[in-house]
Amino acid sequence: MALVDVKGVSKRFGGLTAVSEVDLSVNAGEVHCLIGPNGAGKSTLFKLIVGLYPPTTGSIFFDSVEITAERPYARVQRGMSIKMQAPSVFKELPVRQNIQIALQERLSGAERVAEEERLLALLNLADDGGKLAGALSHGQQQWLEIGMALALRPQLLLLDEPTAGMSPEETYKTGELIKSFNAEGMTVLVVEHDMAFVRQVAQRVTVLHLGKIFARGSLEAILEDQKVAEIYLGKTHAH
Amino acid sequence: MLKLLDGPQTLGRGRIFWSCFLAVLAGALIYPVFADSYDVGNFAYFLIWIFMALGLCLMWGYGGMLSFGQTFFFGIAGYGYGVLAINMGGGTATIAALVLSVVIAMIAAGILGYFMIWGGISGIFFGIVTLSATLVLAFFLGQTAGPEWHIGPARLNGFNGMKGMDPLTVGDFDIEGSALYYVMIALIVIVYIALRMLVNSSVGNVIVATRENPQRAEMLGYDVRKYQLLTFVIGSGLAGLSGALYTSWGQFITPSSIGLPAAAMPIVWVAFSGRNDLTATLVGSFLLLFGFQTITVYSQQAALVLMGVLLLATVMLAPQGFVLGIGKLVVDWWSRRRRRDEGPALADAGRLQSDET
Amino acid sequence: MYSGRLIGMALLGAMLGTAPIGSARAAEPPLKVGLLEDVSGDLAFMGMPKLHGSQLAVEEINKSGGILGRQIELIHLDPQGDNARYQEFGRRLLNRDKVDVLIGGITSASREALRPIVDRTTTPYFYTNQYEGGVCDASMISMGAVPEQQFSTLIPWMVQKFGKKVYVIAADYNFGQISAEWNRKIMKDLGGEVVGEEFIPLGVSQFAQTIQNIQKAKPDWLLTINVGAAQDSFFEQAAAANLNLPMGSSIKIMLGFEHKRFKPPALNNMHATANWFEEIDTPEANDFKKRWHAKFPDELYINDMGYNAYNALYMYKALVEKAKSTKLEDMRKVIASGDACIDAPEGKVCIDPKSQHTSHRMRLISVGPKHEVTVEKDYGTIQPYWLGEIGCDLTKKNDKDQYTPSHLPSKS
Amino acid sequence: MPTDRILEVSGLWAGYGATPILQGVSMQVSRGEIVGVIGRNGVGKSTLMRCLIGLLQSWRGTITFMDQDVTQLEADARARAGFGYIPQGRDVFPQMSVEENLQVGELIGGPDGKKLPELVYQYFPRLKERRRQIAGTMSGGEQQQLAIGRALIGNPSLMILDEPSEGIQPSIVQHICEALKSFRSELGTTIIFVEQNLDTILEIAQRCYIMEKGKITRSLAGEEVNEDNVRAQLLL
């Protein structure tokens, strides 16, 4: 059953149509990857789902409840959580406090401290808890933000390019982390360029191209689809 | 609970800081024994203003909301105290008048804050709306000279100001001079400690997170507007506390305490001191109030020039604020002495903002 | 335990804080005069002559042997036009410097800021401006002229000379509103008509609308009690619009010397009643002006406030010497006897026992097209009678209140 | 060849805050070349471009342009020295018309620049049609043409493009590729570009630098610039 249902959603900015008539449903419990060349509208779609943009047309459902008009915080309280494309951690605050802010609604006291430690260790940031988040490397900031998103224990985790700026090993570890959370029942929707990563985590894939759904299906099917490879590599002229 | 006293949001922690704090407090407590009674009263007078500075520090430094109209709430509570104290009669009722007038200021802040924060007003526009509000109040009160402007027996009395209210009184004992000084010290300590605990608590976490990146904070499930409103109401309540105390101190308040020059003062104090830290604001505001008074007494006409130079020099040489700048120097020096190898990660070398979308 | 110590400390502090201070004085210490005048900020151009007047008087008195053989030490602080600073510095002068007398304040608000503080001491306070009148307070001695001295002379003359219809432009605060009230009262008695009243917020400098309103109302003359540098712009703008109406005022010329600050003929046909203006041509006045300009050669104009400030010190000297004491109580006995008089440059002035306001020699002056000032009429000495009439009698009761025609003492 | 060298970068370090992104980049470009810089996301390609034009000051290393050391020059001085920059996301001035956007570009060319709008319109006739349109209301492809035209109008010796095909209809990408090749053949413009689009790379690049983790690790030249090699870099 679908946890997220995007129905006929479009978004226009001035003369630009970033997302056009998109239908997308993400099933509960799956890891769903959204791929497509740069500028396909993936990040915009994410922002529409979490409520940072109001859609120009269409409606969005979460857990069968319409949330099109809800503010972002209310959607987060319903159980979604996002890591943005560019790392958006609280740069002037220490790493540990970043995690704390994400955790404090769910846990308190010793439990919270324990969870904090666990997350920091999980994110390879155990030694950097006192550093200002802004002083971390790009990749570390990505992790920190993933950690903040995870700290909410969401039903649905949205990750926008989680591995940009990471080494292959780090990317792999990130993938395993996501899989482990998925195994515990978390639904994940990922935007990613890195095909190795997609292979590692994806159960279903949707391809977005020029603001429209281009193809969808299992990873194998998508990878074998010649047309997908072509648009992804910019080869299609068939328009 | 006490753990909240020390936290990432406040500079100065650990035994050394608190020893200094206690030493200063002890010094402040025995000060009247040695000092001239005038100086004690004068110090108490400086302390009156510090609540407004602390409130603005919370709103601006921690919450990222620069209000240019803290005097709006100062005025509401100041006049509120006068009206209530006159209407409720003197004596112990003045204490109730003080509390009520602060509550009224907080209600006003709740209304204005809801109007602004839910309307998505931020940055400089936030400043202009609050400034407009305070100017409207000042203009309005300025033209209430006629006898028809009264609330009960309390006449607003226009530009010449409202007077005739009792000072804070318990029974027959007027809280003035040294007594006022001790009340002020007690209130300052309570407010300072309470604010420290607030900013280091989970609520404080959300307040600073909202300042840093409101979108991210909202994406963690916080309705940031509620936290902003809370910050605004607390900060404004403290401005109100200053206002009510000011009226009680001089048994007098005029619209010029609400107008433009008065409105700029709290910003100057906080910016000078270092808006990012409560301790710096506390110390800096006191020093600045003391300094401005001293300059005015001794340099006569050059006073305003010197104040201008002081401000200009502060922003140009110590952009984080004068006291905070010095405080950080001291802290850095200490930590360098103690752990020579662990460099503080505060210095960000000329970060260039990315201009990409 | 902690709070217990705090209370202990508080009690200790309170006891020490209220301990008696300074009993025996050395033989001839100077008399301390505390002065609060704005010499920076908006009102500096008025405050400066006040400071000068005080300095001149102190220098002269000291040269001639001081008061009761004691020299005067003038302690001046600049409150910068800020009411809170007035209170701060008022306390400083009274409690720390322990001045024998407090003088100063420009706006009524600054005076009202000082009064509650002065009232809790036994120090006399001299207010040296002409003002809207009505303060009935035993601690305060008013040296300036009040409405009954100015309006009850000016308005009948204006009505007689120019007609019964007046338009009032007043600063929108207590002075303006109370003065307008006085005008209404007097006009009613005279059977005149107030065809328009306009209250201008302080700081407003643009008057096109006002000028048009005046033209619409077609008055015979204007009562201009607008205040402050910004509002003074009215005259220039009215002249530019060729409004060309006779004007009367209780504060123009003698106080803000608008005829010196504006290019003629902006102030043409302005009439005012004053106890002092620099153009007074009597031997006493000329002598005074000579001394003043010798000490302050750059003074643009010796205004009424500066003159009153000068007089205040001589009045203080007279009171102390007659009472042979610097105590307010003793000085008030002299006032009560009706014998508190000095020979001022304007003529003889005395303090009225009931209200502690000063009688003045009032003259009606007119400004011509080249801004020359002529005396139209000399009213002789006029008493500040109004407070006494409505029931203020400081020899009997200290009201500590300010009355207006619409706020009279309760009959009790 | 060395005499023909237009750009030489050696040992370049740069980054944001305290984080190094470029960790010793070296590259050389000769006059009239079209050189691609390829690599995965986040390896620092855009940072390198920003560093070349001077919007990001380098920490260490040198940039030599036409035998002049430009490392210390600000972006505007470099632009006047002959750099033309087309950023990722295009960054047209959204509230100004097409014509006005081009006028800003004229700055680089100095007074001579005045002659060039016609040249731009010749390559991008679409822009002429839309001369008066407000740039922010145009489609992505049109904005990209405008951004290139805006750089071209200053008659740059070296054009730096950051992902010119991003989010653009393939037909327009094709048109842009043709235009870029003509700049080289007709105007002698040297071009450096960052790209993820396989077709675009294969179509225009004569050489490619491959970037990994803040460093140039390899270069592909001539026959090496083929589908297999490039695809491997793009998909990992």
Add this chain to the structure above:
Amino acid sequence: MSAELFSVFYQFADVFAFLILSAAGLAIVFGMMGVINMAHGEFIMCGAYVTVGLVNLGVPLPIAQILAALTAGIIGMIVEFLIVRRFYKRPLDSLLATWGLSLIVTQSMLLIVGSAVRGIGTPEGSFAIGGYTFSTYRLVLFGAAVAVLAGLYIIFMKTRFGVVARATMQNAAMAKALGARTGRIYSISFGIGTALAGLCGALYAPTMTLIPTMGATFVVESFVTVVIGGANVLLGTAPAAVFLAIIRMALNASYGQIIGQIGMLFAVILIIRVLPEGLSSVLVRRGR
């Protein structure tokens, strides 16, 4: 009736001129650099004093006014060089710095020049329509306000500098990468802004009392005009001035100046509530 109609226009023109002339300089500095120049009033004062000084030296008024505006512009550029340019990345600090500057300037003027300076009188004459007489100079002020708007339109829309300046305003880094000397553009813009402040002072000098704190009478009006106008000078400030002038004029005429002033501030609060980024956010069709 036509006299009444003319008088309504005259009143509107008068308030409009005041708002435009006092706000234009501030708007440019705010719009271009995001800097709130708290010393704006002091540049106005500077223009007024220089005008009066020059007229007293025998310079004809219009020339004195132009020279005064230039002087304010040059001083502005010096101030930009010495102080303001350090704060482009810290706009709130620029507010403090310029406020400090304003304190220094006001009080220094008082100390150096003295408290009050003798006025120079309003030139031109007056004319009568119906039962009213009007000052011709007020219409000159209105003409000047319109001319300032026209001049700004030409500078920013029709000149090369203007195109580059607007580009810098929209995206400074990109403009720089296209060869714009952004530092110089900021400096010139600040100079234009302060020159316009100086012009305001110069134009109003004959009609006002000159004291060192005279700038304060312009400050509130100019700030609210700029803020409700939003960041775009041309598209925001002029309609904001029209809007405020209508409100103020109507309230002044019907209920007196105090309600006019309070009403204007209320209007400001309400407008910002409805349009949190000012009027120009509606008028500019935002791309992207």
